[in-house]
Amino acid sequence: MTLYAALGAVEQGLVYGIMVIGVYLTFRILDFPDLTVDGSLPLGASISAVAITSGLNPYLSLLLALAGGFAAGVVTAVLNTKFKILHLLASILTMIALYSINIRIMAGPNIALLGVDTVFDAVTRFGVPAQYAGLVVFGAFAVFVLGFIIWFMGTEIGQAILATGDNPQMIRSLGVNTHVVIILGVGLSNGLVALSGALVAQNQGAADVGMGIGTIVAGLASVIIGETVFGCQTMARAFIAAVLGSVVYRLAIALALGLELGHFRFNPSDLNLITAILVIGALITPNLKKRLIAR
Amino acid sequence: MIKLENIVKYFHKGSVNEVFALNDINLKLDEGDFVTVIGSNGAGKSTLLNCIAGGFFPDSGRIFIGAHDVTGWPEHQRAALIARVFQNPLLGTCPSATIEQNMALASLRGQRRGLARGVKAKDRERFREELKQLGLGLENRLLDKVGLLSGGQRQALTMLMATLVKPEVLLLDEHIAALDPKTAGQILNLTQEIVKGRKLTTLMITHNMKHAIGFGNRLLMLHQGRVLLDLRGKEKENLTVKDLLAHFYQAQGEELAMDSLLLN
Ligand SMILES: Nc1ncnc2c1ncn2[C@@H]1O[C@H](COP(=O)(O)OP(=O)(O)OP(=O)(O)O)[C@@H](O)[C@H]1O
Ligand SMILES: [Mg+2]
Numbered sequence: 001m002t003l004y005a006a007l008g009a010v011e012q013g014l015v016y017g018i019m020v021i022g023v024y025l026t027f028r029i030l031d032f033p034d035l036t037v038d039g040s041l042p043l044g045a046s047i048s049a050v051a052i053t054s055g056l057n058p059y060l061s062l063l064l065a066l067a068g069g070f071a072a073g074v075v076t077a078v079l080n081t082k083f084k085i086l087h088l089l090a091s092i093l094t095m096i097a098l099y100s101i102n103i104r105i106m107a108g109p110n111i112a113l114l115g116v117d118t119v120f121d122a123v124t125r126f127g128v129p130a131q132y133a134g135l136v137v138f139g140a141f142a143v144f145v146l147g148f149i150i151w152f153m154g155t156e157i158g159q160a161i162l163a164t165g166d167n168p169q170m171i172r173s174l175g176v177n178t179h180v181v182i183i184l185g186v187g188l189s190n191g192l193v194a195l196s197g198a199l200v201a202q203n204q205g206a207a208d209v210g211m212g213i214g215t216i217v218a219g220l221a222s223v224i225i226g227e228t229v230f231g232c233q234t235m236a237r238a239f240i241a242a243v244l245g246s247v248v249y250r251l252a253i254a255l256a257l258g259l260e261l262g263h264f265r266f267n268p269s270d271l272n273l274i275t276a277i278l279v280i281g282a283l284i285t286p287n288l289k290k291r292l293i294a295r
Numbered sequence: 296m297i298k299l300e301n302i303v304k305y306f307h308k309g310s311v312n313e314v315f316a317l318n319d320i321n322l323k324l325d326e327g328d329f330v331t332v333i334g335s336n337g338a339g340k341s342t343l344l345n346c347i348a349g350g351f352f353p354d355s356g357r358i359f360i361g362a363h364d365v366t367g368w369p370e371h372q373r374a375a376l377i378a379r380v381f382q383n384p385l386l387g388t389c390p391s392a393t394i395e396q397n398m399a400l401a402s403l404r405g406q407r408r409g410l411a412r413g414v415k416a417k418d419r420e421r422f423r424e425e426l427k428q429l430g431l432g433l434e435n436r437l438l439d440k441v442g443l444l445s446g447g448q449r450q451a452l453t454m455l456m457a458t459l460v461k462p463e464v465l466l467l468d469e470h471i472a473a474l475d476p477k478t479a480g481q482i483l484n485l486t487q488e489i490v491k492g493r494k495l496t497t498l499m500i501t502h503n504m505k506h507a508i509g510f511g512n513r514l515l516m517l518h519q520g521r522v523l524l525d526l527r528g529k530e531k532e533n534l535t536v537k538d539l540l541a542h543f544y545q546a547q548g549e550e551l552a553m554d555s556l557l558l559n
Contacts, residue, residue: 154412163400166390172374174401175405
């Protein structure tokens with residue numbers, strides 16, 4: 001793997017790491033498997049792209065993307081809590097609805113961001129070389145979001161979210177409206193996913209309605225790899241592990257795609273196979289380790 | 296103070312599975328009443344407690360707690376007035392949160408939760424003091440996850456958490472039934488201390504007739520959704536297990552002969 005490819009993979013790992021934080025929040029903490037993310041990632045991208053091309057400041061466009069993602073999460077959570085639709089089904093419904101909505105927002109399946117200011121221009125203007133701008137911006141955002149979520153989960157509301165995923169009966173009997181907590185948590189999660197999508201779009205110079213496909217798979221893969229490699233003993237550690245897991249996941253994929261065994265090479269279409277193998281590896285490693293130690 | 300007026304509760308009303316769980320229950324508990332509740336399986340004891348706590352709404356009747364008519368209040372709103380301990384020790388605490396986080400969650404029962412720290416430095420000292428009362432050494436394990444504790448330790452912690460904020464009424468549903476005899480005895484003594492020490496109005500469901508007689512100042516016997524027996528004061532003090540069985544026979548005739556044999 002070239003240094004250039006490695007750099008790109010770390011960049012990707014950091015920006016999608018923000019999405020993984022969101023997935024960790026729903027999947028692990030709230031115990032709410034949420035497929036909305038496949039729609040809210042391109043939603044964030046579309047909103048940000050449309051906002052920027054209509055002349056809005058690229059940083060402000062991120063806030064709009066965040067709000068849009070939050071709203072998408074709220075829809076899924078309301079369908080689940082208030083209308084008793086199974087969480088998986090509720091999130092699939094929102095996800096497919098978002099496909100159409102995203103095309104409406106962009107007035108087409110994609111939008112190019114050529115010749116407009118993005119969040120990266122502000123950094124390069126400060127003298128950061130262009131090839132490191134992505135790393136700097138994504139690193140800063142990942143650290144900021146990590147700091148925020150770790151702080152938030154330590155607050156009274158954050159602790160109520162933790163308890164809602166862990167023991168809803170108990171936290172209700174302590175006076176917490178678990179419906180409100182789930183709506184807030186799934187909203188926040190999708191807000192972060194949309195933020196991640198907006199940053200990706202600004203980086204690759206386009207928003208595309210298809211860019212969300214496989215988001216949940218990448219998210220879960222990163223979560224599981226992070227837990228296996230870096231552990232999850234405390235809340236802070238678990239979130240940091242999720243982001244690092246995302247970086248490891250992207251590095252591993254870049255490595256695999258660059259692999260040459262005689263005449264054999266992986267194609268980009270083998271990505272799903274590689275992901276599956278990575279996740280299986282991460283899932284069975286702890287078990288194998290235990291058995292080796294037991295011997 | 297807590298008052299139930301004409302509480303009626305059906306499950307699956309109108310279907311072949313219809314269950315008439317509570318049949319016109321009228322009950323008034325005074326401040327500081329410690330009431331033990333007995334009755335055979337399916338008598339409606341848990342349903343009664345769930346109705347009070349707001350797990351579901353009665354089909355008719357009214358529920359008052361303190362000065363409030365709580366009949367239409369959802370469960371989380373009633374939590375400000377009610378503390379509960381369940382039969383299953385796993386239900387009362389959060390396994391993946393630490394002891395201090397669990398206590399902090401409980402210390403906010405019925406209050407608005409905001410962006411302040413979940414566990415505050417000033418609370419820690421108080422939690423430690425409270426935990427010392429248990430004599431289980433938990434005061435040195437504030438940062439341990441509750442999932443690591445034994446069932447008995449978890450139930451002791453739950454008892455403590457239930458009373459960090461003084462409730463109008465404490466509901467105990469067979470809260471020692473899942474514990475070994477020694478631990479059960481300890482938790483029962485702890486219950487006695489806490490209820491008496493803080494003068495809590497309490498409903499305690501039990502299948503142990505000796506406990507039902509030995510604890511509290513009042514005893515209820517439920518059968519098929521009705522209150523068969525409501526004894527207090529001298530009547531309750533002089534009660535023996537034999538009397539209690541006689542009451543079973545008297546009220547129910549031979550139908551209950553089998554049940555009472557089992558209860559013996
Ligand atoms: N959620 C429910 N749905 C349907 N039926 C229920 C439900 N909860 C209780 N019942 C029924 O209501 C009746 C009373 O049940 P309840 O749990 O109150 O009994 P109990 O006195 O607590 O018995 P036990 O001593 O076995 O705990 C039973 O016939 C039970 O099957
Ligand atoms: Mg019961």
